[in-house]
Amino acid sequence: MTIVGELINTSRPAVKEAANNRDKDLIIDLAVRQAKAGATYIDVNCGNMINNEDEIMEWLVKTVQSAVEIPLCIDSPSASALDIGLSLCKYGRPMINSISDEEERYDAVAPLIGKYDAKIVVLCMDSTGMPVTSDDRMKVVHKLHEKLTQEGVKEDDMYFDPLVKPISSVTTAGVEVLETIKKTKMEYPNVHFMCGLSNISYGLPNRAILNRLFVVQTMTLGMDGYVLDPTNDKTMADIITAKALLGMDNYCGGYIKAHRKGLLG
Numbered sequence: 001m002t003i004v005g006e007l008i009n010t011s012r013p014a015v016k017e018a019a020n021n022r023d024k025d026l027i028i029d030l031a032v033r034q035a036k037a038g039a040t041y042i043d044v045n046c047g048n049m050i051n052n053e054d055e056i057m058e059w060l061v062k063t064v065q066s067a068v069e070i071p072l073c074i075d076s077p078s079a080s081a082l083d084i085g086l087s088l089c090k091y092g093r094p095m096i097n098s099i100s101d102e103e104e105r106y107d108a109v110a111p112l113i114g115k116y117d118a119k120i121v122v123l124c125m126d127s128t129g130m131p132v133t134s135d136d137r138m139k140v141v142h143k144l145h146e147k148l149t150q151e152g153v154k155e156d157d158m159y160f161d162p163l164v165k166p167i168s169s170v171t172t173a174g175v176e177v178l179e180t181i182k183k184t185k186m187e188y189p190n191v192h193f194m195c196g197l198s199n200i201s202y203g204l205p206n207r208a209i210l211n212r213l214f215v216v217q218t219m220t221l222g223m224d225g226y227v228l229d230p231t232n233d234k235t236m237a238d239i240i241t242a243k244a245l246l247g248m249d250n251y252c253g254g255y256i257k258a259h260r261k262g263l264l265g
Helices: 013-021 024-037 053-065 079-088 103-115 134-150 173-187 197-201 207-221 233-245 250-260
Strands: 002-005 041-045 072-075 095-101 119-126 158-161 225-228
Touching: 002 024, 013 024, 013 053, 024 041, 024 053, 041 053, 041 095, 053 072, 053 079, 072 079, 079 103, 095 103, 095 134, 103 134, 119 134, 134 158, 134 173, 173 197, 173 207, 197 207, 197 225, 207 233, 233 250
Parallel strands: 002 041, 002 225, 041 072, 072 095, 095 119, 119 158
Antiparallel strands: none
16 A cells, blocks of 8 residues: 655645745654654645745755655656656655646656656546546546556556546546546556545545545555545554455554554544
């Protein structure tokens, strides 16, 4: 299971303020807490810092790596910021978030995968916009799988993102994601998945329970990667428990260990 810690993102007001003020303490605290909570990667995202994103990306990556020695997921709509962030990664193989089948985006990001031996989050989206149905998503999955394979990217390094939309605005959004995971897993059993979990509950009350149940639903069909807050004890407990129930935890060793540490509530 790949957990990408989402908290170092300048769309969050406190993180934006810390980045503008070069407040290392807050960024280091977020990095350390996410690493201790079980994050596989730390996401670094300053995509809303339009005027100085490259500079902020460099500072954030250096600051995070001064505190933790786990891989980073470099997250940006800007190929320049991605390049800068990736060039500074020094612990493990980095991850790029993300590539799509939009021509300009694909052409800008594809060369960075090989350049930095990176894993890649693959958005199920093309130049026609956000897909509606699972069939729409699968058309993009087929195209991007073929193109990335031709680029020499291994299936084990592809993390397909089925694009979770809020069920508050698209009633069938959850079902379409589940169908996309199932279809992709059947056709390409060796690829991985990644999604922004909390998108499913946007705009609704009691979001936590929706997010937690969606974790279990998606894991059951093969989802094995999430961008989420790993310091949320209940969500992490759900993932540990679901892994045991789905036969992903040999002799329930991880579940028992988590129980002894008091992590299951």
